[in-house]
Amino acid sequence: MARPHIEFIQAQAVGWRTLDDDTSRPGAEAKPLSHDANSKAVTTILRYPAGWSLDQEHYLDSDEEFYVLSGTLVMNGESYGEGDYAYLPAGYPRHSITSESGADVMTFFEGPHNRVAGPAPNGFYNGTNLVQRIPTKSVEWGSATDPKVMAPGVKRLGLRKDPNTGDTTWLLDIDETGMTGEVNRLETHPVVEEVFILSGEMHMPMGVLKTGAYFWRPPGIPHGPVGTKTGSLGLFRCKGGPLTTDWSEDPHPVQWNAPYQPFLPEGMADRLLPDYDSTLPY
Numbered sequence: 001m002a003r004p005h006i007e008f009i010q011a012q013a014v015g016w017r018t019l020d021d022d023t024s025r026p027g028a029e030a031k032p033l034s035h036d037a038n039s040k041a042v043t044t045i046l047r048y049p050a051g052w053s054l055d056q057e058h059y060l061d062s063d064e065e066f067y068v069l070s071g072t073l074v075m076n077g078e079s080y081g082e083g084d085y086a087y088l089p090a091g092y093p094r095h096s097i098t099s100e101s102g103a104d105v106m107t108f109f110e111g112p113h114n115r116v117a118g119p120a121p122n123g124f125y126n127g128t129n130l131v132q133r134i135p136t137k138s139v140e141w142g143s144a145t146d147p148k149v150m151a152p153g154v155k156r157l158g159l160r161k162d163p164n165t166g167d168t169t170w171l172l173d174i175d176e177t178g179m180t181g182e183v184n185r186l187e188t189h190p191v192v193e194e195v196f197i198l199s200g201e202m203h204m205p206m207g208v209l210k211t212g213a214y215f216w217r218p219p220g221i222p223h224g225p226v227g228t229k230t231g232s233l234g235l236f237r238c239k240g241g242p243l244t245t246d247w248s249e250d251p252h253p254v255q256w257n258a259p260y261q262p263f264l265p266e267g268m269a270d271r272l273l274p275d276y277d278s279t280l281p282y
Contacts, residue, residue, distance in 0.1 A: 062111025
């Protein structure tokens with residue numbers, strides 16, 4: 001069973017749970033947004049309480065990708081602050097992890113993410129895809145890539161691209177002038193598109209995605225059109241190959257302030273908090 005279609009949830013509506021001692025981050029809190037029951041891959045926000053530490057030489061048995069939402073996390077002496085990004089392949093050695101003041105970290109595990117004591121076996125760790133750290137708040141961004149939808153007010157920052165699979169992670173920053181038109185075309189991708197809204201809002205037919213909104217969209221699903229009049233910053237991932245787009249022939253009206261009509265897996269709506277603080281960032 002592939003990871004189910006989620007479009008969309010506000011992370012504020014997902015509850016926290018404390019992780020057990022036998023997990024990869026014992027004592028931290030987790031807010032899972034989606035998971036694959038077969039591969040055990042998961043997208044989650046991890047909350048490290050102030051003073052949290054893990055002083056054990058270990059590695060994980062699957063890749064870990066993360067983006068720091070707030071606070072500071074220190075791993076092997078490398079400090080990751082707000083806006084910092086990393087991709088750590090399976091077997092990456094971890095000598096110590098601490099968070100003196102606490103941190104909230106958007107985290108993607110690509111498999112079971114078991115914590116295994118000691119160094120990885122010879123040949124297990126392949127550092128080809130390692131991204132040690134990208135300080136996204138201080139590096140230079142590029143312009144957006146698709147002239148059919150992207151205006152001058154849109155910027156893109158590539159974070160990683162797997163040379164074998166084409167799987168890609170990037171940030172997309174749309175300012176208040178970037179996508180204000182009243183019509184746009186529908187789009188379809190041949191691969192998974194996964195998005196977390198870091199700030200601002202985006203208007204789509206199933207509702208208004210605000211800060212903390214998340215979706216996992218399987219391949220081949222027409223969607224849109226999309227608009228924003230306040231701007232939006234999103235963390236994007238595509239899985240199953242590079243992201244390409246097929247556009248509809250005819251434009252469609254942007255649905256501003258559409259009522260919330262999500263597409264959720266069976267039973268997920270019942271697990272979401274019915275009342276949540278929408279002023280929280282996630």
